[in-house]
Amino acid sequence: MDLQEEISILVNDLKEGRYSLLKEFTELLENTPLIRKQVDCKVVFVGDLHGDLYSLLRLIDLYEKGDSLIVFLGDYVDRGYYQLETLMGVLLLKKLLGDRILLLRGNHEDPMMNYNYGFLMDIRHKLGLKGLRIYQTYILDIYIRLPVAALINTGGRKIFAVHGGIPIEVPSLNEISQIRQRVDVLEDPTLLQLLWNDPLEDVEDYAPNIRGEGIFYYGRKIVEKFMVKNDVDLIVRAHEPVSSGARSMFNGRLYTVFTCRYYGISPSVLEVEPHRIHVKKLGSVV
């Protein structure tokens, strides 16, 4: 597949006022806050991309063939050089590879963040004024159809995938599945924390997070409580730059993965199989 070519055709279509694929994308998305999936294959987790099209193209080269499930943990836009292209790229992948692709929502799939961290500027720059109309009409609709979390069972290993992490009130999976999808994540504390919270080994329970009000660091007890309550074996999340690309905490029960090269890190994805977890570095692209 020549994803780069498909992306430039799509961006050009948008420039010329042809939006039919955008409408089609919304219909491909799961439109449920929690997705449950049972698979019998390798699961590849992709962390924040933030407009890093090179990492996206590189990982598709690696995993396009085969049967692995590819789970994107959100934060496709803001900050980087190819934000519109990266978002269109993951949506095209969903269209082309269907059930092999799972797209979750990150804290940057949010209009306030896009106003402050670059995506609205990127759209304006690449599509002109009509870009803002595309954003209002289609892209916000895409955001609220992205699941906020997934429970993936691969060969008996139950993995909870989410952008940020565990809310300190420790919800059940059932409660997460009943979150009402909305544009403004500040309206729902559970939604806000799933997309924004960070793990911290220095606290037992939790502590206020420097990222803002209503956002927390969650410690060992919260992680344990969540895993026992929901019968989860592993938590995989993104949201924080990790210089080596991925790192584990809480005795290997939680992984953070980061896939954007713009922070001077080594962009990586996390491969999870029933009896093996492997950090795959994407390397540099010339």
Ligand SMILES: [Mn+2]
């Ligand atoms: Mn994030």
